[in-house]
């Protein structure tokens with residue numbers, strides 16, 4: 456039997472295994488789930504071993520374990536692909552908006568609903584099943600393969616960032632393959648060639664030492680929530696231009712070629728807007744929508760904790776407020792430099808009535824992939840064969856910190872073979888994975904390994 460036939464025959468079994476994988480609540484950002492994350496690593500390692508992958512190990516780190524495995528018997532002439540994915544997932548709240556429980560996978564209309572279904576358990580697992588298809592039929596792979604699967608991507612990826620430079624030998628390869636992105640529609644496959652970076656900041660803003668009655672103290676003592684309002688207003692103008700001094704200094708301007716490539720991207724702006732439910736699109740008027748969401752830097756506030764938010768009213772000046780925000784970065788912006796500029800701006804604008812403590816969570820540079828790498832051609836051929844349509848090349852506004860780190864520490868180029876859809880509800884209630892894309896993803900991975908082995 457050949458690997459493609461095997462994958463087809465095993466569809467029901469592979470789905471059952473993915474469902475088991477999805478039942479494990481591996482939320483990396485919440486400490487109460489640390490045991491679940493560890494258990495998920497072990498589950499994945501066992502599954503990889505059963506698939507025939509060798510040297511499978513769960514590697515302890517400062518936080519969440521890594522899972523490594525390889526199969527390296529294709530010979531020294533054959534290239535080596537390093538397949539990366541993440542088995543951790545985002546938190547589930549607001550839980551009341553889920554139509555089925557996030558860790559009780561449910562199939563409706565050809566979609567598998569569960570937290571992590573698309574981001575990234577489903578997309579990681581399809582490569583494990585593709586490798587299994589070869590090893591259970593032909594007993595060998597067309598190329599050498601290494602897997603490195605992390606459990607911390609959704610919370611900054613610090614442990615893997617530290618692991619890479621210390622384990623260059625272990626991770627050495629000719630290309631990295633990552634399925635943690637998407638395609639515009641089930642008929643239109645895509646290869647993402649650019650990702651934005653990220654600089655995530657938390658701030659604690661403290662005024663008085665305790666909450667104060669706003670009648671007795673209001674007007675005489677400043678309110679950290681009001682201060683936060685002024686601060687946020689100072690970050691951007693109403694068209695989305697960031698006002699932090701020096702923020703754009705290192706931004707590499709978009710070349711005419713890049714703008715032309717982005718303009719080719721088949722985006723239905725009306726449908727995209729309708730899907731968001733927002734009244735209208737927004738952003739820097741001198742850039743197209745595709746450019747704004749993939750190739751321009753941004754700043755967004757993600758959460759504010761402060762003051763009284765319970766039922767009814769309460770007249771209080773809060774002592775401390777907390778805010779979470781992040782900046783999406785584009786090529787040549789350095790996360791550490793941007794953080795320094797952000798802090799300097801906040802400290803210059805904030806009044807002396809409050810004190811501010813900063814916490815940074817990870818930091819990832821943007822990355823742009825080499826479109827001429829042979830593995831890109833192999834991936835394009837594999838997509839074309841499976842989807843009967845050649846892939847478009849797109850830039851993604853999200854971040855996958857490891858892609859820049861592979862470039863930086865290992866000189867390793869990445870091919871981003873994404874199988875998610877825009878309606879997958881990543882990081883949101885009712886996350887889902889389009890099941891035909893799970894099976895086609897396995898097939899694409901099988902064909903990619905063959906194509907890359909032929910080049």
Ligand code: BES
Nearest residue numbers: 574609610611635636637653851853854
């Ligand atoms: N899979 C996403 C990246 C992504 C987002 C790809 C949207 C395609 C479309 C990844 O798991 C992710 O969400 N990364 C975080 C990284 C951050 C915490 C540094 C992100 O982009 O917010």
Ligand code: ZN
Nearest residue numbers: 541574575635
């Ligand atoms: Zn992801």
